[in-house]
Structure formats: C-alpha cells, structure tokens
Amino acid sequence: MVKVRFWGVRGSIPCCTPETSRYGGDTACIEISCGDDVIVIDGGSGIRHLGLDLISRGTEQLDLFVTHYHFDHLCGMPFFCSAYNPNVKVRAHGPILDNGVTLHDALSKLMEPPLFPVTTTLLTCTTFSEFTIGETMELDNGAKIQTIRLNHPGGACGYRIEWKGRVIAIVTDFEHEAGGLGEDIKAFVSGADLMVFDAMYTAEDYPKYVGWGHSTDDVCLQLAKETSVKQSILFHHAPYRTDEALDQIQAHVNASSNGVTVGRQGMVVELPADLSDDQTPD
Incomplete structure (x- = not known):
C-alpha cells in the first residue's frame, strides 16, 4: 500500500483560526508511506505534528525532500523532533537553487540567533545532500524520484515518485506559463495516480498575482484532463482562504471533474501497490 497523508496544506504562513479549522492551517508537509518506508515532502509547520507521530510509531529512518527554501516550506524544521532523535536516521535532500543555495544553507540561516536559539549542529543524526534539478534518484526501497524545475521566484523543484507501479507527482510551488501549460510539466505528471x-489562487484572484509563482484550480483541472492524471489534490491554499471559500472551490471543481x-490537513489517500513483482509461484 502507498499511503499519502497531508500534515499541512497551506501556503505563505500558518493560519490556525476558527475560519480555517476544517481544512487546517499548517503549511506544506506531505508524508508518503511506501510500505514501511517513509518519504516526506517539505518541512512546513505541519512537520511538527508528523515528527511526534513518527516517534509514537517507532519510525527509525525517513527521507525528506524539500521543494524549495521559502519560509512556509521550512518553518517547521526547527521543531521536527525526529531530526533531533538519536534513534532516527533522517536523510534530508534538497535542490541546488538559484545562486547556488542549498537546503543546509537555508536551514542554517533559519536556525541561528537571533531567529532561533539552537543551530543545525544539534541535528547529529540528520544528513544533508543536494542535487541538481533534473536528476533522477533511487532510494533503498526501489522508489524512483524524478525532479523538474518549477516556475517560482528563486527556483523550486517538483517531484515524481514511482514505487511498485504507483506514481505520485508533487507540483508546488508552480506558476503556469502565460501561454498555457508547457510540454515539460505535462510529461512530468502524465498518467500519475x-x-x-499548487492552487493558491482562483482564476479571479490570479491576475493580481501574476509573477508570484503560484497557480489555480482551473489550471489543475486542465492539466489533469490533458495528461490522464487519475486523482488530483489542490494544495498550498492561501492563508486568507476560509473553510467556506474552500468549500466553494470544491463545488466549482466538482462541476467539471x-x-x-x-x-x-489530516487527509489520507491510499493507493494499492502493484505487488506482482514480489509474488513467487507456490
């Protein structure tokens, strides 16, 4: 079984208010369980809750992939208890972004006085590795991780994760091209389960925020339709988007797909794995 759990679905800044309680107010963090192996996408504020859950489950190893180094995708990392636990091996992977910035560079700036009282030197069981966007990586469990550059200020990385016949494509933070969707992003998500x-904006919002590096629910509908994506999750909701407004977006997309x-936040999507390669004759 491939299980995807959303620990944070907001963008920009956490917004834990009564008006956002149903959809959740924590920022970007996604857990992908490939059998017993754990892959985490982004270290937004939602990763604090994930860390506590991983400790309770006795998880001893995980791979963390970060899309980019804006605050909302890193702000939970200083509070990620698994990264401090000597019984947990955290392998943190990040792209080399514009001006050569790496994950360790960005996190080191965040975790130093006066912004934070302790530094990354305490993360003794966390290893950091960087890669060039466009590379394909393979994990110990056979999961293949493809990467693509996304249109976002400062640069960002999309991930396509393939394991036992299932495909998950992570496309946040991303702004579609002015003339439409590029062939590269279509190929990257094509056929994903x-x-x-990224649907931070609606079509009505978007003209005010051109160039800010985010997309819309209508673009998601278009991309999914053109590439035979089986299921899509709208992500990176604007902090001002209330539960009622998100209900309206759900009603809008229901009319089309x-x-x-x-x-x-808390949503779980389960995808049965193709275990045919593991089966042996009686």
Whole structure:
C-alpha cells in the first residue's frame, strides 16, 4: 500500500483560526508511506505534528525532500523532533537553487540567533545532500524520484515518485506559463495516480498575482484532463482562504471533474501497490 497523508496544506504562513479549522492551517508537509518506508515532502509547520507521530510509531529512518527554501516550506524544521532523535536516521535532500543555495544553507540561516536559539549542529543524526534539478534518484526501497524545475521566484523543484507501479507527482510551488501549460510539466505528471498541485489562487484572484509563482484550480483541472492524471489534490491554499471559500472551490471543481479534491490537513489517500513483482509461484 502507498499511503499519502497531508500534515499541512497551506501556503505563505500558518493560519490556525476558527475560519480555517476544517481544512487546517499548517503549511506544506506531505508524508508518503511506501510500505514501511517513509518519504516526506517539505518541512512546513505541519512537520511538527508528523515528527511526534513518527516517534509514537517507532519510525527509525525517513527521507525528506524539500521543494524549495521559502519560509512556509521550512518553518517547521526547527521543531521536527525526529531530526533531533538519536534513534532516527533522517536523510534530508534538497535542490541546488538559484545562486547556488542549498537546503543546509537555508536551514542554517533559519536556525541561528537571533531567529532561533539552537543551530543545525544539534541535528547529529540528520544528513544533508543536494542535487541538481533534473536528476533522477533511487532510494533503498526501489522508489524512483524524478525532479523538474518549477516556475517560482528563486527556483523550486517538483517531484515524481514511482514505487511498485504507483506514481505520485508533487507540483508546488508552480506558476503556469502565460501561454498555457508547457510540454515539460505535462510529461512530468502524465498518467500519475495522484497529483498534488499548487492552487493558491482562483482564476479571479490570479491576475493580481501574476509573477508570484503560484497557480489555480482551473489550471489543475486542465492539466489533469490533458495528461490522464487519475486523482488530483489542490494544495498550498492561501492563508486568507476560509473553510467556506474552500468549500466553494470544491463545488466549482466538482462541476467539471470528480477526480479533483481540495486538500485538507489530516487527509489520507491510499493507493494499492502493484505487488506482482514480489509474488513467487507456490
């Protein structure tokens, strides 16, 4: 079984208010369980809750992949208890972004006085590795991780994760091209069982925010339709987007597709793995 759990679905800044309680107010963090192996996408504020859960489950190893180094995707890392636990091996992977910035560079700036009282030197069981966007990586469990550069200020990385016949595409933070969707992003998500897509804005919002590096629910609908994506989750909700407003977006996408869902904190999507390669004759 491939299980995808959303620990944070917001963008920009956490917004834990009564008006955002149903969809959740924590920022970007996604857990992908490939059998017993754990892959984490982004270290937003939602990763604090994930860390506590991993400790309770006795998880001893995980791979963390970060899309980019804006605050909302890193702000939970100083509070990620698994990264401090000597019984847990955390392998943190990050792209080399514009001006050569790496994950360790960005986290080191965040975790130093006066912004934070302790430094990354305490993360003794966490290893950091960087890669060039466009590379394909393979994990110990056979999961293949493809990467693509996304249109976002400062640079960002999308991930396509393939394991035992299932494909999950993570496309956040991403702004579609002015003339439409590029062939590169179409090929990257094509045929995915699940696509997580940046829908921070609505079509009505978007003209005010051109160049800010985010997309819309309508673009997600278009991309999913053109590439035979089976299921899509709208992600990176604007902090001002209330539960009622997100309900309206869900009603809007329901009118066009039954395969697109507004992401909620705590949501779990399960995808049965293809175990045919593991089966042996009696």
